[in-house]
Amino acid sequence: MQKTVVSHQHITSALSQRLSANQGVLSAAATGLDDFITRVGGNADQILGCCDVDPEIIVSPTQSIKLVNYCRVLEEAASQADYDNFGLHYGKQFQPQSLGLIGYIGLCSATLEEALRNVACAFHWHQHDTFVQLTDMKDCWRFDYQIRHGAIICRRQDAELTLGMIMNLIRSATGVKWAPREVHFEHPRPEQWHDHCKVFDAPVYFDQPYNSLIIPKTDVVRPMPNHDPMLLSVMLDALQHLNTTSYRQNIVEQTRAQIQISLIHGEPDLEATADQLGMSRWSLQRRLQQENITFSRLVDHVRCELATHYLKQQKLPISEMGMLLGYSETSAFSRAFKRWFGVSPRQFRQHMSG
Numbered sequence: 399m400q401k402t403v404v405s406h407q408h409i410t411s412a413l414s415q416r417l418s419a420n421q422g423v424l425s426a427a428a429t430g431l432d433d434f435i436t437r438v439g440g441n442a443d444q445i446l447g448c449c450d451v452d453p454e455i456i457v458s459p460t461q462s463i464k465l466v467n468y469c470r471v472l473e474e475a476a477s478q479a480d481y482d483n484f485g486l487h488y489g490k491q492f493q494p495q496s497l498g499l500i501g502y503i504g505l506c507s508a509t510l511e512e513a514l515r516n517v518a519c520a521f522h523w524h525q526h527d528t529f530v531q532l533t534d535m536k537d538c539w540r541f542d543y544q545i546r547h548g549a550i551i552c553r554r555q556d557a558e559l560t561l562g563m564i565m566n567l568i569r570s571a572t573g574v575k576w577a578p579r580e581v582h583f584e585h586p587r588p589e590q591w592h593d594h595c596k597v598f599d600a601p602v603y604f605d606q607p608y609n610s611l612i613i614p615k616t617d618v619v620r621p622m623p624n625h626d627p628m629l630l631s632v633m634l635d636a637l638q639h640l641n642t643t644s645y646r647q648n649i650v651e652q653t654r655a656q657i658q659i660s661l662i663h664g665e666p667d668l669e670a671t672a673d674q675l676g677m678s679r680w681s682l683q684r685r686l687q688q689e690n691i692t693f694s695r696l697v698d699h700v701r702c703e704l705a706t707h708y709l710k711q712q713k714l715p716i717s718e719m720g721m722l723l724g725y726s727e728t729s730a731f732s733r734a735f736k737r738w739f740g741v742s743p744r745q746f747r748q749h750m751s752g
Contacts, residue, residue: 422465423525424640426498428456431471434488440479449474459498460640465527465547472555483593485555489562490597494570497563499637500524504622506630510571511618514541516630517567523637527647527655529608537615538579542608548647548654551703554585557609558594564611565598571620575599578613582606584662586722589713605662605722649675649685650696657700661724668693702738705731709747716743 432442432453446453449471455461476484494501503520507513514532518541521530527547533540543560545553561581569576577599587604588594594602647655656674660666671693672682686693701723708719720731735743 422527423463423468424459424498424500425456425461425463426459426496426501427525428463428468428471429459429492429496429498431456431475431488434491435475435479438475438479438481438484438487440475440481445471445474445478460636462640465525465545466549469545469550469553469556472559473552476555482588483558483590485558486562486594486597488555489559489566492559492563492566494563494567497567498524499633499640501563501567502633503630503637504567505570505624506626506633507622508625508627509618510568510620510622511539511615513567513571513622514539514564514613514618516634517564520634520637523641535612539613539615539618540608541611541613543610544584544608544659546655546659548651548658551658551700552707554583554588557583557585561609561611562597568611568613568617570624571622572617576617578611580610580612582608582610582612584609586708586711586714586718588711607662648689649682650689650691653682653686653693653696654700657697658704661701661704662722664724664726666693666697666724698734701734705735705738705743709743709750712747712751716747719743 428451432446435442435445443453446456449467451463451467451471455463472485472488476482481487494505500517500520500523504513504517507516518530518532521528527545529542529544529546531542533542541564543557543564545556561583565576565578568578579600581594581598581600581602583594583602583604584606585604591602591604652675653671656671657666660671668682669679672679675682677685683693686696704723705719708714708722709716716731717728720728723731725731725734732742735741735746739746741749
């Protein structure tokens with residue numbers, strides 16, 4: 399027993415000498431990324447370079463990457479390698495041991511339910527500006543994941559990667575044939591969506607409020623095979639040490655993030671957005687004015703950016719885009735688009751294809 403304690407003290411000491419403040423997401427989330435990009439036909443050096451990600455950083459699991467840059471690398475890899483389901487397959491092979499501190503927090507927990515709770519509670523230390531929760535659905539748990547960063551519009555690849563990571567954590571206790579009851583993604587249905595059903599071996603739904611795994615409660619009572627309470631304590635302590643200084647999005651970025659989340663439900667509301675940010679509508683208006691922007695202009699900017707992102711998805715019907723952007727009618731979306739770009743969405747898409 400004494401030897402085990404000494405071993406863990408040694409781990410703590412070694413980690414403390416290498417830890418630096420977390421800038422967005424720990425580099426362990428990019429373990430093997432350069433190799434995987436190369437494997438699917440991409441140029442890893444070029445992709446990492448254009449996204450301002452240092453290749454030396456991603457091989458050090460306790461270093462960190464700005465979350466904006468991390469998500470951009472995944473999207474850029476999918477685009478440049480012409481591998482639309484990049485995040486899905488990167489996540490399929492991503493084992494929890496490779497996820498660094500947050501992975502071991504799950505692996506060292508006593509039961510699978512405790513592992514999911516510990517990961518959900520500690521995830522904000524592993525990755526900033528991210529919402530994670532475990533929701534009770536009577537006979538199931540729903541593990542929800544969602545990036546909430548105003549500067550990140552394209553985050554599909556990250557979502558598919560992360561749910562794959564969580565599924566592999568679950569399978570470390572249940573076996574490789576385990577499958578969730580359902581899988582939800584907040585992004586629109588991609589062209590090769592049948593691949594998602596095969597990877598998760600479950601029904602997959604898109605345009606959902608969160609990225610989620612629906613997990614039967616009967617499955618989470620299983621013990622974690624590598625339960626280690628002492629190492630769990632060490633990992634939690636080390637992860638907290640990475641977050642001694644915290645970065646907080648400015649008010650414009652925070653508001654943009656809330657607008658993105660609310661669009662699927664319809665027209666974004668100033669009062670509801672302010673409430674989500676913990677302030678009155680007047681306070682939010684005043685703080686946005688100090689940044690020389692209004693709430694309505696910010697909504698317009700977010701819709702414009704998302705519209706151009708959706709139009710790149712050739713199989714996504716234009717009629718669905720209006721709904722995804724919170725418009726009650728397709729005609730309202732078309733008028734707004736023509737105001738932004740001087741052409742209709744259909745003409746814009748044809749020009750992009752040409």
